[in-house]
Amino acid sequence: xxxxxxxxxxxxxxxxxxxxxxxxxxxxxxxxxxxxxxxxxxxxxxxxxxxxxxxxxxxxxxxxxxxxxxxxxxxxxxxxxxxxxxxxxxxxxxxxxxxxxxxxxxxxxxxxxxxxxxxxxxxxxxxxxxxxxxxxxxxxxxxxxxxxxxxxxxxxxxxxxxxxxxxxxxxxxxxxxxxxxxxxxxxxxxxxxxxxxxxxxxxxxxxxxxxxxxxx
Numbered sequence: 001x002x003x004x005x006x007x008x009x010x011x012x013x014x015x016x017x018x019x020x021x022x023x024x025x026x027x028x029x030x031x032x033x034x035x036x037x038x039x040x041x042x043x044x045x046x047x048x049x050x051x052x053x054x055x056x057x058x059x060x061x062x063x064x065x066x067x068x069x070x071x072x073x074x075x076x077x078x079x080x081x082x083x084x085x086x087x088x089x090x091x092x093x094x095x096x097x098x099x100x101x102x103x104x105x106x107x108x109x110x111x112x113x114x115x116x117x118x119x120x121x122x123x124x125x126x127x128x129x130x131x132x133x134x135x136x137x138x139x140x141x142x143x144x145x146x147x148x149x150x151x152x153x154x155x156x157x158x159x160x161x162x163x164x165x166x167x168x169x170x171x172x173x174x175x176x177x178x179x180x181x182x183x184x185x186x187x188x189x190x191x192x193x194x195x196x197x198x199x200x201x202x203x204x205x206x207x208x209x210x211x212x213x214x215x216x
Contacts, residue, residue, distance in 0.1 A: 001182050001203070003104055005158040007149060008130075009186075010110040010117055012168035015124070017086045018190040020078065025053065028074050034061050047144035047171050049111055049136045050074055071137075075113050082112075082120040091209030096129040098216045109152045109165075111136045111143065131156070143172035146179035153181075166206070170194040177201055 012018040025045060029037050041060060045053040054070035057063050063070060099106060107130050110117055114135045121127040132155055139147045153163055160180035167173040168188040177183045185202035187195065199205045206212045 001164060003099065003102075003164050005153075005156045005163040006099060006104055006106045007152045007156075007163055007165045007176075007181070008106065008108050009165075009167045009169070009172060010108050010112055010121075012188040012190050013089075013166050013186045014092050014108070014126075015086050015088055015120060016188075017081070017120075018168075018188060020081045020086065022190070024074060024077060025057075028077060029057065029061065032061070032063055046169070047142045049140075049142045050113070051137060052142060075116065078112075078116060079119075082116040083123065086120055088124045088126065089209055091211070091213055093124075093126055095209045095213040095216070096126055098213050100129050102216075105156055105158075106130050107132050107134060107152050107156060109134045109136075109148045113137055143167075143169070143175050146175050149176050149179055149181060164204075170198045170201070173198055173201055177203075 008014055011021060025042055026037055041056065045056060048056070050071040051067045054074065055067035058065070058067060058070060096106070108117060112135060114133050117133045117135065118127060134148060134152050136142050136148050139151050141147045149165060153160055156163065161182065163181050164184055165176040165181040166184045166186050167176060168186045168191050170191065173183050173185060183202045185198045185205040187207050191198060
């Protein structure tokens with residue numbers, strides 16, 4: 001595909017943050033006094049926005065507060081990681097620089113709040129490559145529905161079939177693929193159990209960014 005328009009996921013795709021997200025729900029619920037956390041709950045929240053996850057926690061564990069206030073608490077827990085220690089994946093900057101030189105229009109669409117995305121990507125020195133950052137929170141639904149991709153396409157001024165979507169999560173890649181986007185699977189430690197299925201679904205795959213940059 002001649003990549004002219006690109007939508008990047010962030011967590012697990014551009015940055016190595018999935019280990020922090022995996023810990024977040026358990027850490028947050030433990031702080032709230034929840035002693036036993038159902039593995040089913042942790043699986044169910046994967047495609048959800050932070051607010052949707054918060055609503056589920058309130059329902060399942062009787063937490064006080066609104067979905068919005070609970071989501072704000074969880075975002076605050078992640079804030080320091082995004083501002084201080086989440087690293088860029090090796091080779092990402094080189095890949096973005098090649099696309100930038102080619103005049104590719106790029107954005108980020110993520111379940112992460114836009115403020116946290118901006119803080120992280122600015123600290124890592126790559127925010128300037130993106131025309132905009134779009135959170136699933138802004139469109140009101142997670143990547144189990146294509147709304148965030150459609151909104152990004154609208155802002156890019158392109159049709160789904162003209163846009164490459166880079167994703168590390170199987171469910172998100174499947175959503176993008178079903179919505180008509182050209183889909184690229186990005187390898188991450190978190191997706192190893194589903195990597196074979198993900199690559200069978202995707203139009204391309206990236207094993208590491210440095211090699212992919214050299215091949216552009």
